[in-house]
Amino acid sequence: MHNLIAVFKKQCKDTFKNKTVFIQFILFPALTLLMNQTVKIEGMPKNFFVNLFATMYIGMAPLTCMAAVVAEEKENNTLRVLLLSNVKPHEFLGGVGSYIWLLCMLGAAVICAAGNYGLRTGLVFMAVTAVGILASLLIGAAIGTFSRTQMMATSIALPVMMFFSFLPMLSMFNETVAGIARFTYSEQIGKMLGQVPSLRLGMDSAGIVAVNMLVFAVLFAAAYQKCGLE
Amino acid sequence: MKEAVTVENLSVSFSDIRVLRQITCKVEEGEIFGLLGPSGAGKTTLAKVLTGQLVQNGGVAKLFGKDTRKLGTKEREQIGIMMDCFGLYDRLSVYDNLAFYADIYRVPKSRIWGILKSIGLEQAGKTAVQKLSKGMKSRLSLARALMRDAKILFLDEPTCGLDPVTAREIHAVLEEQRRKGTTVFLTTHNMYEAHKLCDHVALLHEGVIVEYGNPAKICGKYNRLQKLLVTLKDGKTVVLENGSSAALPMKEYLEAERVETVHSTEPTLEDVFVELTGKELGADA
Numbered sequence: 001m002h003n004l005i006a007v008f009k010k011q012c013k014d015t016f017k018n019k020t021v022f023i024q025f026i027l028f029p030a031l032t033l034l035m036n037q038t039v040k041i042e043g044m045p046k047n048f049f050v051n052l053f054a055t056m057y058i059g060m061a062p063l064t065c066m067a068a069v070v071a072e073e074k075e076n077n078t079l080r081v082l083l084l085s086n087v088k089p090h091e092f093l094g095g096v097g098s099y100i101w102l103l104c105m106l107g108a109a110v111i112c113a114a115g116n117y118g119l120r121t122g123l124v125f126m127a128v129t130a131v132g133i134l135a136s137l138l139i140g141a142a143i144g145t146f147s148r149t150q151m152m153a154t155s156i157a158l159p160v161m162m163f164f165s166f167l168p169m170l171s172m173f174n175e176t177v178a179g180i181a182r183f184t185y186s187e188q189i190g191k192m193l194g195q196v197p198s199l200r201l202g203m204d205s206a207g208i209v210a211v212n213m214l215v216f217a218v219l220f221a222a223a224y225q226k227c228g229l230e
Numbered sequence: 231m232k233e234a235v236t237v238e239n240l241s242v243s244f245s246d247i248r249v250l251r252q253i254t255c256k257v258e259e260g261e262i263f264g265l266l267g268p269s270g271a272g273k274t275t276l277a278k279v280l281t282g283q284l285v286q287n288g289g290v291a292k293l294f295g296k297d298t299r300k301l302g303t304k305e306r307e308q309i310g311i312m313m314d315c316f317g318l319y320d321r322l323s324v325y326d327n328l329a330f331y332a333d334i335y336r337v338p339k340s341r342i343w344g345i346l347k348s349i350g351l352e353q354a355g356k357t358a359v360q361k362l363s364k365g366m367k368s369r370l371s372l373a374r375a376l377m378r379d380a381k382i383l384f385l386d387e388p389t390c391g392l393d394p395v396t397a398r399e400i401h402a403v404l405e406e407q408r409r410k411g412t413t414v415f416l417t418t419h420n421m422y423e424a425h426k427l428c429d430h431v432a433l434l435h436e437g438v439i440v441e442y443g444n445p446a447k448i449c450g451k452y453n454r455l456q457k458l459l460v461t462l463k464d465g466k467t468v469v470l471e472n473g474s475s476a477a478l479p480m481k482e483y484l485e486a487e488r489v490e491t492v493h494s495t496e497p498t499l500e501d502v503f504v505e506l507t508g509k510e511l512g513a514d515a
């Protein structure tokens with residue numbers, strides 16, 4: 001726990017210095033605030049932008065940030081020194097993961113605020129988001145572990161992130177895409193966010209998210225087995 | 231003397247290249263040990279095996295009696311490492327890099343400035359690492375190794391790329407560590423440094439240790455001529471036997487104040503190693 005907190009604190013110091021990662025955290029919350037205020041289309045469902053951007057945020061920011069941070073530490077040999085200093089892999093991943101998770105939750109809170117939810121619905125919104133971010137972190141960790149360099153991590157993370165973030169949006173227009181998107185956690189998280197005002201979340205959605213997370217955990221384990229963290 | 235490092239018949243190969251061939255050597259507790267050798271000789275490779283970063287193909291390596299393939303938390307706490315790849319956080323400041331490791335090592339942050347001062351990095355404390363020169367990064371990496379109270383320090387080319395004045399500051403730091411009883415294992419291309427600092431050196435060449443011993447003794451061993459070269463003020467050079475027969479002529483030259491310089495024909499460490507490896511060492515040192 002001690003080392004995990006140390007890694008967490010180190011990441012905090014890096015927040016404003018690492019611009020490529022930082023921009024990920026604020027882009028979608030800022031965009032949501034902006035669009036929500038300015039764009040009003042006739043017949044648009046309530047909180048259309050809030051749900052859309054929250055889903056994209058969940059699919060993008062944690063995934064790319066986690067992959068980037070882990071891969072960068074591998075590339076610069078900082079992770080090797082850490083492991084030689086008795087920092088356990090789970091302490092490192094936990095420190096980085098909890099930092100990114102918390103930062104994304106802050107961003108999600110901004111998006112949530114734009115949605116004008118009440119206390120209970122707001123909390124449910126944040127709970128769904130929290131699970132979604134966790135799922136993205138798992139894929140991000142798998143990609144970061146698999147990659148030797150930050151460049152490699154980015155080139156893998158980009159298509160993966162596009163797949164999960166854009167699929168829910170595209171599924172609105174195409175039946176076939178919708179058929180595939182059904183099985184992704186991002187689509188289901190988006191769906192659950194839409195159910196937040198009624199406070200009735202579909203159990204099937206939760207199930208699909210859980211299966212997704214299981215698959216990601218297995219992928220991470222495979223990447224860790226194959227490449228380790230050095 | 232107890233042995234800090236014991237290496238027996240150690241072999242390491244990368245695919246079909248045999249980098250270390252059944253080498254045997256030891257490092258005693260509390261000494262400064264220098265591993266010398268041409269570029270690509272396998273110095274870093276040996277340091278990696280000893281610190282548990284690489285597993286050998288044959289033989290045994292032990293650190294304080296413990297097999298390096300099985301180093302645990304307790305053993306790792308006794309090791310300070312400075313690698314050739316520095317492993318520093320580029321965007322964080324010099325101070326923040328060390329502060330992070332103070333956390334990890336569970337040592338007080340109050341020692342950071344003292345260490346920075348001893349290696350001449352005090353001025354750069356608030357500078358981001360990405361703005362440092364290579365020599366400064368290497369010193370910061372050394373500072374990190376010094377942060378914890380290690381029983382043994384593994385330093386891969388600690389003075390590489392440093393000017394002579396700064397290099398001397400580093401030598402003073404290492405000598406201070408020896409006084410405190412810390413064992414220092416260093417690799418270097420700088421023969422002068424090895425001679426001045428090390429209690430023992432080993433010369434690695436083509437995967438085998440071709441010479442091991444105290445630097446002065448090694449030089450003495452290769453002093454085959456046993457002569458004295460006396461340069462006189464009139465420019466003449468006189469060669470005398472290094473023995474009692476030289477006493478009288480020497481006395482006469484000295485009384486007449488004719489002596490410009492006196493040299494022994496003893497080779498420097500560098501001469502010995504050029505002779506043994508057939509290679510000029512440390513073109514980059």
Ligand SMILES: Nc1ncnc2c1ncn2[C@@H]1O[C@H](COP(=O)(O)OP(=O)(O)OP(=O)(O)O)[C@@H](O)[C@H]1O
Nearest residue numbers: 244245249267268269270271272273274275276314
């Ligand atoms: N991971 C690796 N894979 C394949 N070959 C390697 C690897 N690491 C080192 N080598 C080879 O092992 C040999 C010894 O390398 P090493 O880095 O130990 O040399 P060195 O003595 O430290 O050299 P230098 O003085 O230049 O630092 C070199 O020929 C190098 O190419």
Ligand SMILES: [Mg+2]
Nearest residue numbers: 273274314386
């Ligand atoms: Mg080397």
